[in-house]
Amino acid sequence: MELRAFFQGIGDVPLWWRLAWADMNQIYRRSLIGIFWISISFLMFVGVKIFIFGAISQMDMTYYSLWVVIGYAVWNFINASVVDACNVFIGSRSWILGTNMSLGTFVAQSIMRHIISLFFVAIICIVAVFFYSWEQSLVTFTVLLGLVFLIINSMWVHIVLGALCARHRDVMHLVQAVMHVMFFLTPILYIPKQLGPKAAVLNYNPFTHYLAIVREPVVNGIIPQLSWTVVICITIVGWFAAIYTLKYKTRNIAFWI
């Protein structure tokens, strides 16, 4: 019952599409450059990082630049997904209490916002690959599958964290604190081999693998098998948690928000 209602909400594409665009318009309302601020702020961030960290390390600048640009693009999506997931139901309080909209609508709306952001950041990534004329092969197409997996994972994260944070508000603050730390524990600004033997630790960080499935094909021209295995396993476990949450927990969300 709850499950069906949820997926009906996911299925109502025109509605969440409109709601997501309304959110984006609200953020960039009356600004001259509008939604392209996403691209500009991304460009500024990676530009400065490449300038500073490129100077202090003895690496091939082209390789390092692409590493940072693509890694940070994916991180942006993951970070926004996880942090916003905490707020997905709490932030829709007045809609949940005023209408009997499906919770799936709010999840899809939130993820659509992140996809729109990712799109404007991806433009920069594609320009960068062409700018450096970094050689690509057919392997690059697995990036698309990587993105699909990022979205599928974003969904279960929204369901689980959205419900958990609505009930236990401490979790939201915990997640924010953890994500700040994870930014440095994930190889975004540095390359694992720079850490020497300590790099092995990075393999225990799931975010490393989520980055790798998108970044490795572009930067190194390989399909990272270990990372794919980890990602697929987490996806399965995560969706079990999500279905459990939908079946037994979400019916009380209206009381918690």
Next chain:
Amino acid sequence: MSKLLLKADNITLSYPDTTNSFGLFRQEAMGQTLALDNVSLELFEGENLALIGANGSGKSTLLRVLAQIYPPNSGRVASYGDIQTLFNMGIGMKQDLTGRQNAVLMGMIAGRPRQEVLEMLPEIIEFSELGSVFDQPVRTYSRGMAMRLSFAVATSLEPEILLIDEWIGAGDERFRTKAQERLADMVGGSRGFILASHNVSIVKQYCHRAIWLNGGKVAKEGPVEEVLRAYIEHTHLNKEKNREEVDAENFS
């Protein structure tokens, strides 16, 4: 016998304690008061039912149970038609979208295809009397204007069941008359509405049958005049009682 639109059986609901997460630092349990205690109601085609009661008597909670927003602890709700809600003002509106965009959004939230909602727009503009303001962002609207918009959209969608909460009081006399006519039309068709209010004159004006909720229980149910008389008597008695208590305290 006309057709049943909405039926609630023995609804009991208490709000879960959500003061903090893990039961740490919890204050002494508040004695788990019931927000709704064994409430049943039925709404038939062509009926206009009032829920009357003081603030905190469970009217809004009951409407949310009927709209299937709150799951009750026990009892069940069955609806035989589309439900539209007119709850707190501004709900279901995006402040930065125009009246027109919000109207389309509200229609889509109600599950109507966009094209169908677009066809309803001329009528919504006419009824809401928003004119050129219709294309201004809703954040510039006054309370009354926002109310006219939500009312126009909710009724244009022609739901079988309309649930209205503490709501009609706003708006000027002219619009209230129009709203009343429209609600009368609704009841004239094969539809019905439930109006929750603590305002006796509004209830008398809009409804024929009433349910009086007191502390989450149905205190009385029946023709509007009878229920209102009992309700007024009760509130009046309470006032007297309070006055006596105050007098007694002053003596000691």
